[in-house]
Amino acid sequence: MHLSNEQLERYSRQIILKEIGAKGQKRLLTSRVLIIGAGGLGSPAAMYLAAAGVGTIGIADDDVVDLSNLQRQIIHATQDVGRAKVDSARERILAINPEVQVETWPGRVSSGNILDMISGYDFILDGTDNFPSKFLINDACVMAGKAFSHAGIIRFQGQLMTVVPGKSPCYRCIFRDIPPQDAVPSCREAGVIGSMAGVIGSLQAMEAVKYLCGIGELLTGCLLTCDALEMNFRKVELPARGKGCAVCADEPEIRELSGYEQPACGRP
Amino acid sequence: MGEETYSVDETVDVTDVVCPVTFVKAYSALEEMREGQVLCVRMNGDQTVQDVPGSLKQEGHQILKLFDNNDGTYSLIVRKTGD
Numbered sequence: 001m002h003l004s005n006e007q008l009e010r011y012s013r014q015i016i017l018k019e020i021g022a023k024g025q026k027r028l029l030t031s032r033v034l035i036i037g038a039g040g041l042g043s044p045a046a047m048y049l050a051a052a053g054v055g056t057i058g059i060a061d062d063d064v065v066d067l068s069n070l071q072r073q074i075i076h077a078t079q080d081v082g083r084a085k086v087d088s089a090r091e092r093i094l095a096i097n098p099e100v101q102v103e104t105w106p107g108r109v110s111s112g113n114i115l116d117m118i119s120g121y122d123f124i125l126d127g128t129d130n131f132p133s134k135f136l137i138n139d140a141c142v143m144a145g146k147a148f149s150h151a152g153i154i155r156f157q158g159q160l161m162t163v164v165p166g167k168s169p170c171y172r173c174i175f176r177d178i179p180p181q182d183a184v185p186s187c188r189e190a191g192v193i194g195s196m197a198g199v200i201g202s203l204q205a206m207e208a209v210k211y212l213c214g215i216g217e218l219l220t221g222c223l224l225t226c227d228a229l230e231m232n233f234r235k236v237e238l239p240a241r242g243k244g245c246a247v248c249a250d251e252p253e254i255r256e257l258s259g260y261e262q263p264a265c266g267r268p
Numbered sequence: 269m270g271e272e273t274y275s276v277d278e279t280v281d282v283t284d285v286v287c288p289v290t291f292v293k294a295y296s297a298l299e300e301m302r303e304g305q306v307l308c309v310r311m312n313g314d315q316t317v318q319d320v321p322g323s324l325k326q327e328g329h330q331i332l333k334l335f336d337n338n339d340g341t342y343s344l345i346v347r348k349t350g351d
Contacts, residue, residue, distance in 0.1 A: 005285050012292040022296035
């Protein structure tokens with residue numbers, strides 16, 4: 001594979017980074033990343049990964065663009081209201097970088113389809129907004145041995161961790177099980193500032209680039225928390241992988257995907 | 269410069285791009301090569317001839333020779349150092 005003059009120009013600012021170089025750029029160009037959720041987190045992540053030249057980007061989302069999304073979901077624009085998010089996201093990605101192959105997954109991610117969905121990708125980004133999906137993505141990625149980035153945001157807060165199955169603690173190692181519905185913030189409590197999604201989603205893209213290029217230290221074995229009101233970033237060290245974890249212990253209790261269904265807010 | 273004997277292993281033409289891609293193109297070509305191999309960079313006699321040799325030297329590569337092709341272009345001979 002030979003980088004064209006146009007590619008050398010488009011990616012010049014990262015090719016001249018010693019850690020990336022032409023070698024890293026070629027890796028990015030042949031990499032496949034799946035972004036689950038084309039919302040607040042998925043928007044900046046998809047746009048930065050597209051701009052960086054990740055060869056194939058999968059976008060999974062079953063929702064349509066709503067006016068109330070635009071405050072944080074910057075991959076979509078006002079004229080996209082009512083369109084499928086995967087279509088709107090694809091269009092924006094191609095506008096940024098027509099070289100990217102975009103694969104769209106317009107159905108709802110479920111225990112029935114997720115293993116098939118993630119199987120063709122090198123790295124997965126969790127950009128979902130609910131606990132059942134986060135546990136489903138975690139468990140599926142652990143079972144399939146796929147590295148992924150977990151993230152969550154609410155109000156002025158965000159959290160982020162990278163999971164490399166078999167090597168680092170997973171989401172379930174820390175959070176154990178899907179919280180009961182009444183423990184989950186209600187719509188009234190679930191406000192979020194758009195730039196929080198920008199910060200955390202961009203960090204997810206950063207982890208993806210590092211993982212794909214094999215550089216730096218991944219955010220594994222710890223959880224990064226961000227409190228933007230106080231502007232505190234904390235890196236909380238996590239206990240070792242697998243101890244008593246239902247999915248990533250050496251002898252896991254969970255061996256198949258089921259029981260992730262919980263009605264989402266605003267859905268029948 | 270000019271005293272050391274060398275044979276060119278690879279050639280890259282950066283006359284078709286402008287700064288900073290001139291450097292990026294030469295840099296990427298060197299990255300593909302093995303330590304000790306010699307690259308000939310053909311470049312325009314504008315700012316490029318001022319910038320690229322210095323930038324490659326900064327990267328630790330060894331500049332062996334720069335000569336005027338008498339057609340508005342220059343050839344820079346550089347040996348890859350480090351891997």
